[in-house]
Amino acid sequence: xxxxxxxxxxxxxxxxxSIRFGGIHALNAVSLAVREGEIYSIIGPNGAxxxxxxxxxxxxxxxxxxxxxxxxxxxTGMKPHRIAQMGIARAFQNIELFxxxxxxxxxxxxxxxxxxxxxxxxxxxxxxxxxxxxxxxDEVEEIIEFLDLQNLxxxxxxxxxxxxxxxxxxxxxxxxxxxxxxxxEPVSGMNxxxxxxxxxxxxxxxxxxxxxxxxxxxEMGVVMDLSDRVTVLNFGTKIAEGSPQEISKDPQVISxxxxxxxxxxx
Amino acid sequence: MGSSFKVNYKEDxxxxxxxxxxxxxxxxxxxxxxxxxxxxxxxxxxxxxMGIATIGALGLNxxxxxxxxxxxxxxxxxxxxxxxxxxxxxxxxIPFIISLPLSGLMxxxxxxxxxxxxxxxxxxxxxxxxxxxxxxIEYILFHWDLTQGDLGMAVKRISLGQFxxxxxxxxxxxxxxxAFLAVLCxxxxxxxxxxxxxxxxxxxxxxxxxxxxxxxxxxxMAFGLSSFYAGIAGCLAAHYNRWIVPGSFDISLSIAYxxxxxxxxxxxxxxxxxxxxxxxxxxxxxxxxVDLLKDTYPALSGFIVDFKLGIFGIxxxxxxxxxxxxxxxxxxxxxxxxxxxxxxx
Ligand SMILES: Nc1ncnc2c1ncn2[C@@H]1O[C@H](COP(=O)(O)OP(=O)(O)OP(=O)(O)O)[C@@H](O)[C@H]1O
Ligand SMILES: [Mg+2]
Numbered sequence: 001x002x003x004x005x006x007x008x009x010x011x012x013x014x015x016x017x018s019i020r021f022g023g024i025h026a027l028n029a030v031s032l033a034v035r036e037g038e039i040y041s042i043i044g045p046n047g048a049x050x051x052x053x054x055x056x057x058x059x060x061x062x063x064x065x066x067x068x069x070x071x072x073x074x075x076t077g078m079k080p081h082r083i084a085q086m087g088i089a090r091a092f093q094n095i096e097l098f099x100x101x102x103x104x105x106x107x108x109x110x111x112x113x114x115x116x117x118x119x120x121x122x123x124x125x126x127x128x129x130x131x132x133x134x135x136x137x138d139e140v141e142e143i144i145e146f147l148d149l150q151n152l153x154x155x156x157x158x159x160x161x162x163x164x165x166x167x168x169x170x171x172x173x174x175x176x177x178x179x180x181x182x183x184x185e186p187v188s189g190m191n192x193x194x195x196x197x198x199x200x201x202x203x204x205x206x207x208x209x210x211x212x213x214x215x216x217x218x219e220m221g222v223v224m225d226l227s228d229r230v231t232v233l234n235f236g237t238k239i240a241e242g243s244p245q246e247i248s249k250d251p252q253v254i255s256x257x258x259x260x261x262x263x264x265x266x
Numbered sequence: 267m268g269s270s271f272k273v274n275y276k277e278d279x280x281x282x283x284x285x286x287x288x289x290x291x292x293x294x295x296x297x298x299x300x301x302x303x304x305x306x307x308x309x310x311x312x313x314x315x316m317g318i319a320t321i322g323a324l325g326l327n328x329x330x331x332x333x334x335x336x337x338x339x340x341x342x343x344x345x346x347x348x349x350x351x352x353x354x355x356x357x358x359x360i361p362f363i364i365s366l367p368l369s370g371l372m373x374x375x376x377x378x379x380x381x382x383x384x385x386x387x388x389x390x391x392x393x394x395x396x397x398x399x400x401x402x403i404e405y406i407l408f409h410w411d412l413t414q415g416d417l418g419m420a421v422k423r424i425s426l427g428q429f430x431x432x433x434x435x436x437x438x439x440x441x442x443x444x445a446f447l448a449v450l451c452x453x454x455x456x457x458x459x460x461x462x463x464x465x466x467x468x469x470x471x472x473x474x475x476x477x478x479x480x481x482x483x484x485x486x487m488a489f490g491l492s493s494f495y496a497g498i499a500g501c502l503a504a505h506y507n508r509w510i511v512p513g514s515f516d517i518s519l520s521i522a523y524x525x526x527x528x529x530x531x532x533x534x535x536x537x538x539x540x541x542x543x544x545x546x547x548x549x550x551x552x553x554x555x556v557d558l559l560k561d562t563y564p565a566l567s568g569f570i571v572d573f574k575l576g577i578f579g580i581x582x583x584x585x586x587x588x589x590x591x592x593x594x595x596x597x598x599x600x601x602x603x604x605x606x607x608x609x610x611x
Contacts (some may be wrong), residue, residue, distance in 0.1 A: 046530050058476050059475075060472060060475070060476065065539045067541070079475070079480070080475035080476050081475045081476075081477075081480045083477055083478060084476055084478035085478045086462075088549070089476075089477075090476045092473060092476075094471070096470045096473035097469075098465055098466045098469040098470055098473070098474070099470075100465050100468065100469050101462065101466075102463055102535060104323050105321070105462055105465075108459075109462040109464055109465070109466045109474075109477060109479070110477040110478065111459075112459035112462060112463050112477075112478065112479060113479070114476040117458075117459075119455075119460065121452060122455050122458035122459070123451040123454050123455055124451070124454060124461050125281070125454035125457070125458065128368065129458060130276070133279060133458065133459075134275050134276055134279070137275040137278075137279070138275065143274070146587075149386070150304070172477065176477060176478060206388070209569075218591075
């Protein structure tokens with residue numbers, strides 16, 4: 001992928017994004033450009049503003065300054081559901097699944113905007129409605145198979161282990177068939193095996209489904225292995241950007257992570 | 267449990283999944299058809315009330331149970347349905363067949379308008395907003411000359427062509443058919459993308475938005491649907507009772523509907539039905555018991571009227587405390603128990 005680096009078009013551009021909460025500069029003039037098809041990681045200590053950046057991209061927060069472009073279109077200030085429908089999906093840091101639903105319905109719920117039928121059709125559940133439901137079920141089943149969730153289809157998500165819930169969270173985002181996937185700490189709190197599975201999924205999503213991934217993760221092993229490029233945030237400010245190797249040698253990054261240097265070098 | 271692999275998703279999505287369920291459905295329908303021949307008029311009148319309440323409760327459950335939008339104004343939408351049909355058939359001579367959908371649509375239209383503040387108001391504030399709406403409607407019905415306020419308004423009989431609905435038995439078939447239809451549509455709606463969007467909004471509104479679900483569209487749709495059901499219930503109630511006064515659609519009706527869905531089970535179709543049956547049945551049961559005891563304790567009979575709301579209040583609190591999943595929760599547990607019996611673990 002790195003070979004044709006410069007010809008690959010930019011998919012997401014964040015320009016001079018700033019947002020404050022009271023006195024806190026959660027983001028301070030952050031700019032970055034993510035290329036189509038890459039795995040782009042954002043790292044930084046706790047409270048650096050990583051999740052806030054995701055919230056700005058998906059329209060949940062409105063930045064006070066700056067703008068965001070997706071495929072050349074300005075999406076700043078757009079409603080979250082519009083942004084999602086344009087192809088930006090999101091897997092949340094703290095599990096935000098719909099607890100009253102099964103695994104299958106959680107995934108199906110993310111496919112709703114792709115189903116074209118109305119209220120009356122839904123009330124009788126024949127014709128257009130049935131046709132569209134079956135079509136989307138087919139599409140969702142592919143993801144269920146991909147993530148090995150076949151046996152859990154009809155389980156309520158609340159009954160699943162933390163690791164599995166994280167996987168469903170990813171599945172729900174994938175069910176949107178996004179062009180860009182924002183993944184917030186997918187392996188936090190997971191054991192080694194689950195972490196390896198998750199890393200494998202990310203690679204497959206990126207390579208086989210051709211989905212661009214922006215990854216926020218504290219687990220440096222995963223970041224180093226997966227990322228094409230990495231950006232480092234500290235107190236809302238971007239302090240470095242580059243390949244994983246460049247980043248791990250950057251003195252500013254090392255000092256930002258002072259307490260966490262062991263983690264970085266391991 | 268039924269883990270047989272289903273090749274065809276259509277089959278997996280079917281409403282009535284197997285022969286067992288279909289058999290029960292046929293038995294239920296047959297039972298409904300022959301039931302009126304074994305019941306007296308009073309007993310049928312109770313069933314008719316239950317049928318109407320079922321329709322209203324389904325509507326409220328779509329809003330509160332499925333979408334998580336609290337409303338204390340459901341009674342007002344029932345009133346809108348009742349008065350719309352009362353006025354359309356009475357003053358304009360429009361036939362019931364047309365006034366029925368129109369009363370649902372009228373209620374739905376006002377529901378859509380009431381739904382708009384729900385985009386900004388949540389929880390308690392939304393509850394207060396809908397409560398206020400209920401008072402406004404009550405005020406209008408009391409003071410508008412056309413509705414004759416306190417005096418009440420007579421409502422025409424239902425006529426379908428030449429045929430007039432007169433007896434409790436005829437009402438039973440009509441109301442049962444509409445209640446059945448209402449259940450069926452609700453079942454379909456909640457398993458469609460609409461129902462999933464409602465639940466998504468209830469469970470995690472921010473995640474729902476991030477999954478491409480428009481909060482505005484679905485919240486307002488929930489209000490519209492819920493009010494449509496209420497309007498239909500109101501229309502049927504008006505023509506069934508043939509006399510409407512604003513007082514019968516006040517806050518206590520809204521509370522009764524809330525009691526139904528909480529007792530039956532929030533966010534379930536079956537729960538709406540069970541709740542409607544029980545909450546409608548309770549006052550009759552009380553009357554029955556008081557009747558039995560009235561010779562021994564004559565003071566009881568004065569008590570009874572004020573007692574009803576208190577009982578509903580106790581039911582709401584009691585259910586929330588001891589069985590938050592309501593009757594549906596009990597049903598689910600019993601079902602699992604029988605399925606796994608005698609292998610208990
Ligand atoms: N809605 C909000 N209201 C007030 N402050 C907020 C809000 N959202 C984020 N912040 C603040 O912004 C800063 C950045 O938070 P953010 O969640 O983006 O950090 P993060 O990099 O994701 O951290 P972590 O690694 O712990 O997840 C923090 O100081 C946080 O307290
Ligand atoms: Mg975070």
